[in-house]
Amino acid sequence: MALLFGAVALQADRTLPDRALVLGLVTALVALTAMDMQRFILPDPLVVGVAAVGFLRSVLLGDPGTGSALLGGAVGLGALLVLALLPWKGAPAPPGGETATAMGLGDAKLAGAMGLTLGLQGLLVALFSAFVVGGAVGAALILSQRATLKTRIPFGPFLIVAIHYINWFSSIFFKCITMAQGHMKTAANFFVKQIIEKPSG
Numbered sequence: 001m002a003l004l005f006g007a008v009a010l011q012a013d014r015t016l017p018d019r020a021l022v023l024g025l026v027t028a029l030v031a032l033t034a035m036d037m038q039r040f041i042l043p044d045p046l047v048v049g050v051a052a053v054g055f056l057r058s059v060l061l062g063d064p065g066t067g068s069a070l071l072g073g074a075v076g077l078g079a080l081l082v083l084a085l086l087p088w089k090g091a092p093a094p095p096g097g098e099t100a101t102a103m104g105l106g107d108a109k110l111a112g113a114m115g116l117t118l119g120l121q122g123l124l125v126a127l128f129s130a131f132v133v134g135g136a137v138g139a140a141l142i143l144s145q146r147a148t149l150k151t152r153i154p155f156g157p158f159l160i161v162a163i164h165y166i167n168w169f170s171s172i173f174f175k176c177i178t179m180a181q182g183h184m185k186t187a188a189n190f191f192v193k194q195i196i197e198k199p200s201g
Contacts, residue, residue: 018061022167025053025117029160032110036156042106047113054117064119072115072123079127080108107155114159118166126162134158 028049036042051073058069083103115123134155141147 015061018057018063021053021057025050025167026164028053029163033157033160036106036154040104040152040154042104042110042156044106044109047106047109050110051113051116054113058116058119064122068119068121069116072118072120073112074115075120076115076123076127077108077112080111081105084108103155107159110156110159114163117163122166126159126166129165130155130158130162133161 028046032042032046032050035046055066055069055073057063058066064072080103084101084105084107086101088100088102111123111127114126118126134153137158138147138153141151141153142149147153
């Protein structure tokens, strides 16, 4: 946690109000990670806090834009809510005799908070990263016989790591994507030009 606080403090491109908001965000996310790993719960007050800070940054700082934040929140909540409501026989049975589902409601709410914090583009990258890393960790645990298909593995920490990743490296990541798109467009135009201008016969 101290390392995360230090990373925020050393980011020279952040204003003082932004640093205060991000420090509050980091505190809530660290607490959520610990609780999900220990007790498999993501308390609503903390998740609401993450959503509030994320949306406040979008309104006050335009990071992300308000429209992108609202759309990201709706998509994140809706996508994981489907998984949280659909029964799944292969999922580990939760305590209390509840119906087993592929995802918990807390994960769906956290995904909605992610969308408000990262915007739609950041949310899609974060969700993809969380599912890939979570699947890889789960597979590694099963292959090492430290878990089975019936073992409950909290998904919240993978979502939270993805939030941190996008927050710290989003500018670099999306610049790389933009550059790659530019190079692909240039290459495509070149090949199209060569095909069109190629003499027949």
